[in-house]
Amino acid sequence: MERHDLVIIGGGPAGLAAAASARRAGIQDILILEREARLGGILNQCIHNGFGLHTFKEELTGPEYSARFIEEVEREHIPYKLNTIVTDVDASRRVSFVNREDGAVTVEAGAIVLAMGCRERPRGALSIPGYRPAGVYTAGTAQKLMNITGFKIGKECVILGSGDIGLIMARRLTLEGAKVKAVAELLPYSGGLKRNIVQCLDDYGIPLLLSHTVTEIHGKERVTGVTISEVDENRRPIPGTETYYSCDTLLLSCGLLPENELSLGAGVPLSRITGGPEVDDSLETGIPGIFACGNVLHVHDLVDFVSEEAGRAGLHAAAFIKGEERKNGSVAAIKTAGGVRYTVPQTVDTVNMEDKVTVRFRVANEYRNKALCLYYDGKPIRRIKKNVLRPGEMEELTLLKSSFRDGPVSEILIALEDQ
Amino acid sequence: MNNYDVLIIGAGVVGAAIARELTKYKLSVGVIEKEEDVSSGTTKANSGIVHAGYDAEPGTRKARMNVRGAQLIRELSKTLEFDYRQNGSMVLCFREEGLPALRRLYEKGVENGVEELRIVSGDEARELEPALSEKVVAALVAPTAGIVCPFSMNIAFAENAADNGAEFHFLTEAESVEKTAEGYLVKTNNGDYNAKIVVNAAGLYADEIHNMVSERKLHITPRRGEYVLMDREVGGLVNHTIFQLPDERGKGVLVTPTAHGNLLVGPNAEAVGDKEELETTAAGMADIRSRALESVPNVPYNKIITSFAGLRATEDGHEFVIGECDDAPGFFDAAGIESPGLTSSPAIGEYLAEEIAKKLGAEKKENFISTRKGFTKIAKLPPEERAAMIKERPEYGKIVCRCENISEGEILDAIHRTLGAKSMDGIKRRVRQGMGRCQAGFCTPETIDILARELGISPYEVTKNRPGSELLSKEAE
Numbered sequence: 001m002e003r004h005d006l007v008i009i010g011g012g013p014a015g016l017a018a019a020a021s022a023r024r025a026g027i028q029d030i031l032i033l034e035r036e037a038r039l040g041g042i043l044n045q046c047i048h049n050g051f052g053l054h055t056f057k058e059e060l061t062g063p064e065y066s067a068r069f070i071e072e073v074e075r076e077h078i079p080y081k082l083n084t085i086v087t088d089v090d091a092s093r094r095v096s097f098v099n100r101e102d103g104a105v106t107v108e109a110g111a112i113v114l115a116m117g118c119r120e121r122p123r124g125a126l127s128i129p130g131y132r133p134a135g136v137y138t139a140g141t142a143q144k145l146m147n148i149t150g151f152k153i154g155k156e157c158v159i160l161g162s163g164d165i166g167l168i169m170a171r172r173l174t175l176e177g178a179k180v181k182a183v184a185e186l187l188p189y190s191g192g193l194k195r196n197i198v199q200c201l202d203d204y205g206i207p208l209l210l211s212h213t214v215t216e217i218h219g220k221e222r223v224t225g226v227t228i229s230e231v232d233e234n235r236r237p238i239p240g241t242e243t244y245y246s247c248d249t250l251l252l253s254c255g256l257l258p259e260n261e262l263s264l265g266a267g268v269p270l271s272r273i274t275g276g277p278e279v280d281d282s283l284e285t286g287i288p289g290i291f292a293c294g295n296v297l298h299v300h301d302l303v304d305f306v307s308e309e310a311g312r313a314g315l316h317a318a319a320f321i322k323g324e325e326r327k328n329g330s331v332a333a334i335k336t337a338g339g340v341r342y343t344v345p346q347t348v349d350t351v352n353m354e355d356k357v358t359v360r361f362r363v364a365n366e367y368r369n370k371a372l373c374l375y376y377d378g379k380p381i382r383r384i385k386k387n388v389l390r391p392g393e394m395e396e397l398t399l400l401k402s403s404f405r406d407g408p409v410s411e412i413l414i415a416l417e418d419q
Numbered sequence: 420m421n422n423y424d425v426l427i428i429g430a431g432v433v434g435a436a437i438a439r440e441l442t443k444y445k446l447s448v449g450v451i452e453k454e455e456d457v458s459s460g461t462t463k464a465n466s467g468i469v470h471a472g473y474d475a476e477p478g479t480r481k482a483r484m485n486v487r488g489a490q491l492i493r494e495l496s497k498t499l500e501f502d503y504r505q506n507g508s509m510v511l512c513f514r515e516e517g518l519p520a521l522r523r524l525y526e527k528g529v530e531n532g533v534e535e536l537r538i539v540s541g542d543e544a545r546e547l548e549p550a551l552s553e554k555v556v557a558a559l560v561a562p563t564a565g566i567v568c569p570f571s572m573n574i575a576f577a578e579n580a581a582d583n584g585a586e587f588h589f590l591t592e593a594e595s596v597e598k599t600a601e602g603y604l605v606k607t608n609n610g611d612y613n614a615k616i617v618v619n620a621a622g623l624y625a626d627e628i629h630n631m632v633s634e635r636k637l638h639i640t641p642r643r644g645e646y647v648l649m650d651r652e653v654g655g656l657v658n659h660t661i662f663q664l665p666d667e668r669g670k671g672v673l674v675t676p677t678a679h680g681n682l683l684v685g686p687n688a689e690a691v692g693d694k695e696e697l698e699t700t701a702a703g704m705a706d707i708r709s710r711a712l713e714s715v716p717n718v719p720y721n722k723i724i725t726s727f728a729g730l731r732a733t734e735d736g737h738e739f740v741i742g743e744c745d746d747a748p749g750f751f752d753a754a755g756i757e758s759p760g761l762t763s764s765p766a767i768g769e770y771l772a773e774e775i776a777k778k779l780g781a782e783k784k785e786n787f788i789s790t791r792k793g794f795t796k797i798a799k800l801p802p803e804e805r806a807a808m809i810k811e812r813p814e815y816g817k818i819v820c821r822c823e824n825i826s827e828g829e830i831l832d833a834i835h836r837t838l839g840a841k842s843m844d845g846i847k848r849r850v851r852q853g854m855g856r857c858q859a860g861f862c863t864p865e866t867i868d869i870l871a872r873e874l875g876i877s878p879y880e881v882t883k884n885r886p887g888s889e890l891l892s893k894e895a896e
């Protein structure tokens with residue numbers, strides 16, 4: 001059976017950064033497997049700018065950002081296959097894939113980096129009542145149709161979900177000559193970045209209806225309209241608040257789901273909260289030699305953090321391949337409280353960790369005037385004032401290796417408390 | 420003008436079954452269908468159950484057709500290669516007071532000729548199906564029941580009929596049916612059709628068609644049933660099709676695996692005013708979900724991937740109306756085909772074809788093609804076979820539908836074989852593209868390109884189903 005030192009599943013920003021990092025760490029035999037016709041992943045369709053502020057101190061469009069990494073992959077002659085879908089990964093790190101040229105192939109991998117990204121929650125999973133006409137799209141699919149193939153998808157549109165993709169598409173549709181009548185958001189606050197609300201809705205006079213949802217889709221063959229209702233504090237539609245909006249297109253931006261079908265097949269333990277693999281500070285999953293990074297691990301807001309995270313995954317995968325497995329460590333579990341929904345990583349090896357480990361997390365609600373508190377086995381370590389925290393903006397906390405020099409810690413608690 | 424010995428109105432599973440049986444005889448057979456594809460009415464949205472036959476009243480046409488149909492489906496699923504699985508069914512009884520009714524079902528089944536039926540205790544039922552509720556006190560087990568993909572079966576019947584010479588005309592709607600000297604003249608939006616015999620398999624509209632020629636009027640009320648479908652990941656929660664013993668609330672909701680391995684819950688039953696009223700409703704979906712929990716307390720609704728509704732063609736007499744019309748010789752009805760209609764369809768086809776052949780004095784063909792090659796599921800082949808197929812045809816190596824692992828080659832086959840797909844829904848029903856957990860989110864752009872290219876149309880003309888359901892902006896080109 002063919003063997004490669006490192007197989008990377010996904011040639012988007014996460015896979016590319018992991019590949020470049022593993023090559024810099026000395027791994028020659030790398031294979032990136034990408035299902036689309038080109039590298040770059042979801043960034044290829046993100047033609048708006050705002051990418052790279054942290055990584056390059058520049059404001060790039062999605063394709064420009066991914067081009068930087070693709071150039072490095074090409075320059076370094078890192079092998080990749082396009083139009084290739086991985087169909088199976090097993091716990092012995094055998095990867096099966098399919099494409100036109102090779103057929104159906106299985107290879108052995110010294111290490112694997114999972115970088116499959118995520119998919120969108122479809123109408124069906126939301127159980128929106130009504131007909132099932134043409135013209136209902138998830139925002140990402142609409143974005144691909146408009147930005148890659150250059151199609152116009154509709155004339156009058158309603159968007160459900162004020163996550164970033166929904167906001168970006170509100171602007172995109174408007175710029176293409178469609179009328180976006182409203183963006184409805186189930187929660188009392190938007191899930192997207194503040195700058196997107198301003199630049200995509202406010203700037204175009206598109207109303208944002210907080211605490212509203214689509215309660216019916218009309219139209220037998222093609223969408224003819226939607227009914228939007230207000231919701232109460234339990235997110236239930238309030239009878240009597242139904243408003244009809246005529247439109248021929250409904251866009252859904254109602255959540256991203258890490259695409260872990262392959263991980264499940266390999267027996268990689270997943271977190272119920274993130275939907276992604278549980279990892280330690282080296283981004284290794286519960287299966288030795290299988291690492292994860294990017295949106296497949298947890299949904300990111302900024303690709304810069306994806307690149308950074310993937311760079312670390314590539315580095316640690318390289319160490320694994322070189323036989324530098326971490327030994328005699330001491331693993332601390334990271335727990336959360338007070339509205340911190342989850343952390344990535346979920347565990348930290350306090351003996352073998354790097355000098356600084358970035359723990360990323362999201363909060364469950366909007367919070368104001370809180371303190372982010374760090375405890376080791378109940379002992380308070382740090383307290384940081386946080387005036388505003390939003391679910392739509394990923395936060396981070398740096399753990400210092402030096403802080404563990406007093407001895408092993410079994411539980412690290414990251415909690416929000418009142419100031 | 421189109422002249423046929425027999426003209427069938429409707430290409431749902433019943434019309435297609437009749438067409439197929441008729442092509443065993445030396446007859447010219449035409450089928451007109453108002454939608455763009457077969458299986459576009461009730462056939463596309465139902466429970467997909469092959470009923471064992473204990474539910475229908477003994478001595479009725481429904482009972483005879485049910486049992487014969489179930490047997491034919493078992494055989495034909497192999498020769499015509501459509502998706503069928505004999506998984507068995509259970510009818511759950513939750514109260515002691517229900518035991519006589521359960522026993523009555525058993526007795527009806529025995530009288531109808533259903534084999535291997537037995538009544539088990541609640542504990543035995545839970546041994547067979549660990550996911551069942553503690554409240555089950557007894558159950559009727561019917562090992563001969565099965566599940567079928569209704570559109571897969573419809574497509575198989577239709578393709579085989581076409582392979583044997585039947586001609587299908589789509590987007591062709593019957594506007595009037597008039598008696599003529601030679602038979603009937605059927606006027607449609609696409610011209611006139613002459614036939615010696617007309618078969619009315621028009622589903623929800625069968626009453627309207629029938630009433631054009633007969634004084635003894637039929638009346639069909641559309642009764643809507645809603646369903647929710649869960650990811651294949653949880654399709655193994657139960658193995659049997661789990662029914663609930665009907666009580667004063669009605670027929671009960673089922674929990675069943677589907678022929679493709681998803682988990683299905685539903686239906687409710689609500690009379691609606693419009694024969695196109697296929698909306699799902701918040702109340703309806705909430706209702707079926709809560710009632711299903713009585714059978715299986717842990718149905719994982721967080722794994723719902725889609726919901727849909729279907730309409731039953733319920734005739735006032737609640738019996739199949741099958742046979743030659745008394746006051747319209749040469750006009751044959753297959754009307755009011757509600758449950759167990761899907762199961763009965765091949766038996767209805769067999770019965771009516773014989774009657775019509777007798778009437779016309781038609782002989783059987785010697786060269787009837789009795790088998791049909793189904794859709795090859797490349798992803799399900801053993802690795803060496805899959806590799807060989809890709810080598811021979813590289814398009815089988817380009818995966819388009821990521822969730823169900825469907826390749827471009829399979830989509831091309833779906834478009835180019837007999838009665839090929841002309842729309843997204845047509846491809847979906849033939850090869851399952853778009854039926855997975857992402858619900859066509861990933862594959863839609865590429866499939867639009869493929870359809871446009873293969874059908875030689877603009878991408879703006881690519882439709883979800885019939886014209887009017889264009890996927891892109893209608894005004895854009």
